[in-house]
Amino acid sequence: MIFGYIDYVITGDSFTKFFRRIMSDKLPVSKMCEKNEKLTLRIPAEHCKALERLCDELGLEYTATKRHGSFVLAKRFLGRGGLVIGTAAVMLSCFYLSNVVVRFDILSDDENIRKGVMSVLKEEGVETGTYIPSIDLIVTERALKQKVEGISWAGITRKGDTLIIDVIETEGDTKRESNRYPSNLVACENGVIEKVEVYDGQLKIPVGSGVTKGDIVVGGEIITSKSSWIDGKENVETKTSYARSKGKILGTFERTVTFTQPFEDKAEKTTGKRDTKRFFTVFDADIPLFFSKPEGYWKNEQRYSPLSLFGLEMPFGITTCELEEYKFSQDTLTEQQALDAVHEKAYLYEENFLSDYEIKDRQVEDNVTENGVTATVTYTLYGELCREVEFFIKK
Amino acid sequence: MKKIPFLSFFGMTKELTALSSYISITDDRAAVIENCKQIVECSEIMAKVLTGSFEIEIWGSGLTMSNFCSDSVEIRGKIESVKLVSRSIRERG
Numbered sequence: 001m002i003f004g005y006i007d008y009v010i011t012g013d014s015f016t017k018f019f020r021r022i023m024s025d026k027l028p029v030s031k032m033c034e035k036n037e038k039l040t041l042r043i044p045a046e047h048c049k050a051l052e053r054l055c056d057e058l059g060l061e062y063t064a065t066k067r068h069g070s071f072v073l074a075k076r077f078l079g080r081g082g083l084v085i086g087t088a089a090v091m092l093s094c095f096y097l098s099n100v101v102v103r104f105d106i107l108s109d110d111e112n113i114r115k116g117v118m119s120v121l122k123e124e125g126v127e128t129g130t131y132i133p134s135i136d137l138i139v140t141e142r143a144l145k146q147k148v149e150g151i152s153w154a155g156i157t158r159k160g161d162t163l164i165i166d167v168i169e170t171e172g173d174t175k176r177e178s179n180r181y182p183s184n185l186v187a188c189e190n191g192v193i194e195k196v197e198v199y200d201g202q203l204k205i206p207v208g209s210g211v212t213k214g215d216i217v218v219g220g221e222i223i224t225s226k227s228s229w230i231d232g233k234e235n236v237e238t239k240t241s242y243a244r245s246k247g248k249i250l251g252t253f254e255r256t257v258t259f260t261q262p263f264e265d266k267a268e269k270t271t272g273k274r275d276t277k278r279f280f281t282v283f284d285a286d287i288p289l290f291f292s293k294p295e296g297y298w299k300n301e302q303r304y305s306p307l308s309l310f311g312l313e314m315p316f317g318i319t320t321c322e323l324e325e326y327k328f329s330q331d332t333l334t335e336q337q338a339l340d341a342v343h344e345k346a347y348l349y350e351e352n353f354l355s356d357y358e359i360k361d362r363q364v365e366d367n368v369t370e371n372g373v374t375a376t377v378t379y380t381l382y383g384e385l386c387r388e389v390e391f392f393i394k395k
Numbered sequence: 396m397k398k399i400p401f402l403s404f405f406g407m408t409k410e411l412t413a414l415s416s417y418i419s420i421t422d423d424r425a426a427v428i429e430n431c432k433q434i435v436e437c438s439e440i441m442a443k444v445l446t447g448s449f450e451i452e453i454w455g456s457g458l459t460m461s462n463f464c465s466d467s468v469e470i471r472g473k474i475e476s477v478k479l480v481s482r483s484i485r486e487r488g
Contacts, residue, residue: 019434022462030461034438 003045004069007031010039012060021054045069094309101130102161102283102315108151110169116148117165123147132158160306160313182220182242182393185386187211191253193385201245211251217386218245242393251385252360254378257349261342262372265331270299273325282316289318298323338373339366346377357383416446423474426453429467434460442470445482452478 010018015034022029027050032041043051048064055062067075077084104121106114121127124140137156144154144165153168185201192210196203201218205211226237275294279286281304301324306317333341343364350359361380366373417429428444428451435443435450437460442453458472 015437016435019437023431023433023466026465028461028463030459030463032437032460033458034436039437 003074004067004072005030005042006045006048006064007040007042007066007068008048008051008062009065010041010055010060010062011037012039012058013037015039015060017058018054018060021058025050025054027051027054040065042068094314097315098161098309098312099132100161101126101128101132101135101163103128103163105162105164107164107166108169110150113148113150113167113169116150117144117154117167120144120147121165126163132161132163135163160308161315162313180244181390183244183388183390184216184220185218185245185247185249186389187213187215187217187249187385188387189213189251189253189255189385191251191385193217193249193251194382195250196247198245198247200243201247202243203247211385217249218247220245220391245388248384249386250383252380252382253385254380256376256378257346259342259345259349259375259377260372261333261338261345261374263333263335263338264371265333265341266328267331268326269329271325271327275323275325277321277323279319279321280316281319286319294323294325297326297328299326335368335373339375342366342373342375346375350379354379354381357381416449416451418451418477420474420477423455424471426470426474426477427467428470431462431466431468434462434468439472442468444468448482450480450482452480454478 012018018039021027027043027047029041029043029051032039045067052062077087104118106117108114108117120143121140124143126135126140141154141156144156144167145151148154148167150170151167152170155166157164157166183201190210190212193205193207196207198218201220202222203217204219205215205217211217220243222241222243224239224241226239228235228237275298277294278289280289281287301322302319303322304317304319306313306315308314346364357379358381359379360382363378365376365378367376368374415430417427419427419429428446431444431446433445435445437443437458439458440454440456442458442460444451453470453474454476455472455474458470458474460468460470462468
C-alpha cells in the first residue's frame with residue numbers, strides 16, 4: 001500500500017474462477033465491480049504482479065488504467081534527478097544541521113565568564129560543528145564547574161542546534177588585595193570631619209577639625225617611640241611600621257556644580273514614519289530581503305524568529321527590523337524652558353553622582369545670559385571625605 | 396407464543412468457534428461479511444457471496460466489493476436489500 005494503488009480493467013466471459021482465486025490467493029482488491037463483461041478493480045501496487053499472473057493463468061485480458069498514491073509521485077520524482085537530489089540534500093542537511101552545534105547561548109552577562117566558558121568548551125572538544133549526540137554533557141558540565149572561574153554551577157541543555165549553558169555566578173567572593181603597599185587616607189574634599197571609624201592606620205586629624213583637599217587624615221606610616229632613662233639621660237627609641245589605612249572618615253563639605261543650557265538646542269524628534277525591513281539570517285549572515293536602503297536616521301528594534309522543522313530549531317530564520325525615523329531639529333527654547341532643562345540636568349546629576357551622599361542643603365543660583373541659562377548649585381553634603389592613596393617606602 | 400428455534404450441537408460449536416458468518420451493515424452504505432468462502436458475483440446492482448451456511452445476496456445500486464483481509468468482504472454502495480438463502484435448501488432445490 002505504501003507504493004500506491006493501480007486501477008485495472010479485466011475483460012473476460014466469466015469471472016467465477018477469478019473471484020475464487022482472489023479469495024484463495026488473498027489478493028486485497030477493492031472497488032471491484034462487474035459491468036458489461038468488464039471487471040474494474042483497484043489493487044495495491046505491490047500486488048499488481050500477482051494479479052497480472054493470475055489473469056494470464058485464467059486467460060483474462062487486463063489493462064492498468066490509472067495509478068494513484070505515492071507510487072505515481074515517486075515515479076514523477078524519478079524523472080527529475082535534480083529535484084530528487086535537491087530534496088535529499090535538503091533533508092540530509094536538515095538532519096545534519098539539527099544534530100550539530102551551531103550556536104552557544106551562555107546565560108551570563110559577565111564577559112569574562114562567557115570567555116572562560118567558551119575556552120573550556122573548546123578544550124573539551126565542544127565547538128561549532130560538533131555532533132551533539134557525541135557530547136558527554138555531564139563531563140562537560142563538570143569541567144565547566146571546575147575550570148571556569150567565577151561560577152559555582154553550570155548546566156547544559158540542548159534546544160535544536162543551540163547549546164544553552166546556564167551558569168550560577170559565585171556570590172560573596174570578596175576581592176582579595178593582591179598588593180601590599182601601605183596607604184594613607186587622604187581628604188578629597190574641603191570639609192569638616194564629623195565621624196571617624198579607623199580600622200587600620202594612625203589618625204592624624206581629630207573629629208571636628210577642618211580638612212583641605214590633599215590632607216592626610218589617616219596615615220599608613222605609624223611611628224611609635226619609647227623613651228627610657230639611662231644614667232640620667234633620656235634615650236628615645238623610635239620605631240616605624242607601615243599599614244594599609246582603612247576606615248571611614250565622614251564629614252560635611254560643600255560642592256559647587258554649574259549646569260548650562262543654551263537657548264539654541266539640537267533635539268532628536270521622531271517623524272512618525274515607520275518601516276519594516278526583513279533579513280534572511282543564516283548563521284551570523286543577514287541577507288536583506290529588500291532592495292531599497294532606508295535613507296536618513298532610524299531607530300531600530302530588532303527581533304529574530306528562527307525557522308523550525310519538526311520542532312527542531314534551524315540555524316536560519318527571519319530577522320525583522322522595526323524602524324522608526326527621527327530627525328535632528330534645532331529648537332529655540334524660551335527662558336522658562338531653558339530653566340526647566342537646566343534644573344532637570346541638576347536633578348539627573350544628583351541621581352547619578354550624589355546618591356552616596358546625604359544632601360543637607362542645596363543653594364541654586366540661576367543666571368540668564370545672552371546665549372542661555374546657567375544654574376550654579378552649591379550642595380552641602382554629608383558623606384565620605386577621604387580616599388585611599390598608596391605610597392612607596394624609601395629604602 | 397412463538398417457538399424459539401432449536402440450536403443444534405453443531406450450530407453451537409460453530410458459534411463458539413466463531414465459524415458463523417457475521418454480517419455488519421452500516422446504514423444503507425456498507426456491509427461487511429466475515430467468514431466469507433467465495434465471491435460469486437459482483438455487479439453494480441447485486442453482490443453475491445457464499446459463506447459456510449448461506450448464500451448472501453446484497454441488492455442495491457452502485458455496489459463495489461473489496462476484500463481487505465482474508466475471508467472478509469466489504470460491499471459499499473446504496474444497499475436496498477439483503478437476502479440470505481440457506482445453502483442446504485439451495486443445494487436440495
